[in-house]
Amino acid sequence: xxxxxxxxxxxxxxxxxxxxxxxxxxxxxxxxxxxxxxxxxxxxxxxxxxxxxxxxxxxxxxxxxxxxxxxxxxxxxxxxxxxxxxxxxxxxxxxxxxxxxxxxxxxxxxxxxxxxxxxxxxxxxxxxxxxxxxxxxxxxxxxxxxxxxxxxxxxxxxxxxxxxxxxxxxxxxxxxxxxxxxxxxxxxxxxxxxxxxxxxxxxxxxxxxxxxxxxxxxxxxxxxxxxxxxxxxxxxxxxxxxxxxxxxxxxxxxxxxxxxxxxxxxxxxxxxxxxxxxxxxxxxxxxxxxxxxxxxxxxxxxxxxxxxxxxxxxxxxxxxxxxxxxxxxxxxxxxxxxxxxxxxxxxxxxxxxxxxxxxxxxxxxxxxxxxxxxxxxxxxxxx
Amino acid sequence: xxxxxxxxxxxxxxxxxxxxxxxxxxxxxxxxxxxxxxxxxxxxxxxxxxxxxxxxxxxxxxxxxxxxxxxxxxxxxxxxxxxxxxxxxxxxxxxxxxxxxxxxxxxxxxxxxxxxxxxxxxxxxxxxxxxxxxxxxxxxxxxxxxxxxxxxxxxxxxx
Amino acid sequence: xxxxxxxxxxxxxxxxxxxxxxxxxxxxxxxxxxxxxxxxxxxxxxxxxxxxxxxxxxxxxxxxxxxxxxxxxxxxxxxxxxxxxxxxxxxxxxxxxxxxxxxxxxxxxxxxxxxxxxxxxxxxxxxxxxxxxxxxxxxxxxxxxxxxxxxxxx
Numbered sequence: 254x255x256x257x258x259x260x261x262x263x264x265x266x267x268x269x270x271x272x273x274x275x276x277x278x279x280x281x282x283x284x285x286x287x288x289x290x291x292x293x294x295x296x297x298x299x300x301x302x303x304x305x306x307x308x309x310x311x312x313x314x315x316x317x318x319x320x321x322x323x324x325x326x327x328x329x330x331x332x333x334x335x336x337x338x339x340x341x342x343x344x345x346x347x348x349x350x351x352x353x354x355x356x357x358x359x360x361x362x363x364x365x366x367x368x369x370x371x372x373x374x375x376x377x378x379x380x381x382x383x384x385x386x387x388x389x390x391x392x393x394x395x396x397x398x399x400x401x402x403x404x405x406x407x408x409x410x411x412x413x414x415x416x417x418x419x420x421x422x423x424x425x426x427x428x429x430x431x432x433x434x435x436x437x438x439x440x441x442x443x444x445x446x447x448x449x450x451x452x453x454x455x456x457x458x459x460x461x462x463x464x465x466x467x468x469x470x471x472x473x474x475x476x477x478x479x480x481x482x483x484x485x486x487x488x489x490x491x492x493x494x495x496x497x498x499x500x501x502x503x504x505x506x507x508x509x510x511x512x513x514x515x516x517x518x519x520x521x522x523x524x525x526x527x528x529x530x531x532x533x534x535x536x537x538x539x540x541x542x543x544x545x546x547x548x549x550x551x552x553x554x555x556x557x558x559x560x561x562x563x564x565x566x567x568x569x570x571x572x573x574x575x576x577x578x579x580x581x582x583x584x585x586x587x588x589x590x591x592x593x594x595x596x597x598x599x600x601x602x603x604x605x606x607x608x609x610x611x612x613x614x615x616x617x618x619x620x621x622x623x624x625x626x627x628x629x630x631x632x633x634x635x636x
Numbered sequence: 637x638x639x640x641x642x643x644x645x646x647x648x649x650x651x652x653x654x655x656x657x658x659x660x661x662x663x664x665x666x667x668x669x670x671x672x673x674x675x676x677x678x679x680x681x682x683x684x685x686x687x688x689x690x691x692x693x694x695x696x697x698x699x700x701x702x703x704x705x706x707x708x709x710x711x712x713x714x715x716x717x718x719x720x721x722x723x724x725x726x727x728x729x730x731x732x733x734x735x736x737x738x739x740x741x742x743x744x745x746x747x748x749x750x751x752x753x754x755x756x757x758x759x760x761x762x763x764x765x766x767x768x769x770x771x772x773x774x775x776x777x778x779x780x781x782x783x784x785x786x787x788x789x790x791x792x793x794x795x
Numbered sequence: 796x797x798x799x800x801x802x803x804x805x806x807x808x809x810x811x812x813x814x815x816x817x818x819x820x821x822x823x824x825x826x827x828x829x830x831x832x833x834x835x836x837x838x839x840x841x842x843x844x845x846x847x848x849x850x851x852x853x854x855x856x857x858x859x860x861x862x863x864x865x866x867x868x869x870x871x872x873x874x875x876x877x878x879x880x881x882x883x884x885x886x887x888x889x890x891x892x893x894x895x896x897x898x899x900x901x902x903x904x905x906x907x908x909x910x911x912x913x914x915x916x917x918x919x920x921x922x923x924x925x926x927x928x929x930x931x932x933x934x935x936x937x938x939x940x941x942x943x944x945x946x947x948x949x
Contacts, residue, residue: 324872327870327906328871330872330906331872331902332872399823402829405829412843412844413841413843416844416845416903416905417845417903420902420903422903422905422906430905457819458819458820459816461812462812462816463805463808463813464813560870
């Protein structure tokens with residue numbers, strides 16, 4: 254199975270002795286530190302080159318869609334954070350926004366701004382964790398421990414507001430659960446100032462590093478046509494050069510009133526995905542600052558929402574931007590207190606399906622780098 | 637390319653059964669088209685040629701029939717087209733996984749949760765459920781064990 | 796010749812990027828330590844933290860407010876709460892005498908606290924509850940309310 258043009262002396266000797274070479278199957282099993290969740294990739298290998306890679310999922314399937322059909326609308330709120338645990342507040346926000354669209358509930362402006370600020374803090378936390386985990390996959394242990402300091406600060410701020418650190422049930426229909434106080438505002442401003450300095454430090458430590466460049470530049474390049482075909486969204490798509498962000502194209506909450514850019518890459522390789530995410534973190538800081546400046550007073554929740562919500566029969570399709578890409582909620586109601594059908598299409602689902610094509614012909618170490626740069630969170634694939 | 641007037645001739649080309657222009661702010665999609673199930677491949681080819689990408693592929697169990705819902709959208713300016721098709725419970729529908737590679741896994745998931753058969757799909761194995769599962773969890777006649785139902789649902793069941 | 800120049804330039808550029816990285820880690824070496832040696836040193840919890848629920852005891856009042864109406868039991872998504880109440884005498888309201896929660900299934904969502912019509916519930920701040928058997932997770936809030944000292948963390 255060796256390439257016909259490359260014959261070394263050793264290979265010729267082996268062939269002359271009657272030894273043959275063959276491919277083998279390796280299970281990059283469900284328990285693996287580099288797969289970021291319980292993902293199994295069955296690799297068909299020729300030496301160190303991948304002939305074929307097939308992802309096998311379903312090890313953490315918990316049946317959220319069926320749970321959505323057996324619970325009332327308000328009772329499904331805790332489930333959202335468990336789907337994508339790194340972006341729990343964003344999924345919470347989006348679920349409440351989708352149900353508000355279905356039932357026609359208004360949200361006061363203060364609640365919209367608070368939702369935006371907390372969602373962007375959650376996006377920062379998710380990207381920071383991705384940064385640390387990706388670099389650890391590549392062998393750099395130092396940034397992994399540095400990011401935890403920033404994440405602790407975000408977790409402390411969000412703990413002060415919502416009461417939880419990872420799986421939030423903060424949004425309610427018509428607003429948020431608790432109001433924010435001055436402590437939150439001053440801590441967030443101090444955090445934003447500090448984080449900007451830390452970005453300079455990360456750029457010095459990581460971006461120009463020769464080892465990092467050799468492992469990411471040119472690895473796992475995706476063309477825009479492939480991305481279109483596979484339905485890729487999020488930083489993986491923006492690294493290919495397509496400027497598509499739901500916060501700009503179909504704005505929800507108050508994203509249409511704040512000013513931010515959409516960073517894009519040009520080659521679609523792992524280094525571009527890294528740069529796009531770093532630039533997005535900076536844009537998240539801009540959004541947080543602008544929202545804090547404009548935070549209005551007033552009510553933080555709409556009091557006229559019944560506890561047992563029974564929207565009119567119909568369906569709604571809501572798209573929002575999670576840190577990994579575009580997530581879609583499709584909710585069908587039949588007029589009763591229980592949803593008729595709830596379907597969530599998550600971005601890691603499409604992002605992982607392209608792995609089978611991209612990994613062909615790469616080394617195993619490059620497959621690890623590619624999977625890390627996709628920023629997969631397996632529970633949101635398996636729901 | 638993106639305005640609604642251009643989509644009118646696109647939609648006529650799909651020979652639909654029913655077309656509505658839906659309110660985007662209420663339902664999230666711009667146009668709702670119902671087609672016959674055997675037109676799905678032609679629809680997918682037409683939309684692919686116009687630069688649309690497949691956003692979502694689901695099925696609903698409406699007890700007497702199955703309803704397929706496909707969503708297509710564009711990158712340049714959002715224009716979401718919802719294509720619905722009504723199937724008899726034992727019907728097969730053509731696969732579109734060779735036109736849109738995104739449909740490959742989505743059709744596998746539809747098949748294993750609802751039992752919808754896709755003709756021509758290269759590989760219709762179980763994706764999320766265990767390999768020996770012989771039930772279809774999202775069908776309405778699938779009985780959920782009572783100890784995992786939330787109390788509110790229990791209450792309605794007992795009335 | 797170009798290849799030779801490129802070879803040496805790559806070494807210098809690559810080596811310099813590693814040196815820059817070392818300056819960063821060396822400067823971090825002299826910053827104060829942020830790690831807390833838990834459990835020898837415990838951090839103070841934010842009062843807004845949401846632990847499992849407990850019955851509210853107001854300073855001047857004697858009993859708890861739970862009416863055993865069952866609204867929290869119906870609102871819980873995870874089947875956590877089971878309540879029993881009695882009417883102490885005819886014409887009076889119900890009083891909760893047993894309030895069981897299965898703490899291992901609680902997702903700390905706070906829906907029960909939100910819907911209580913008399914605000915009889917609040918979140919506690921307990922976070923390091925560990926038990927040795929699964930059945931220790933079922934705790935009776937009324938018993939905890941009546942004897943807070945005896946029902947320390949378990």
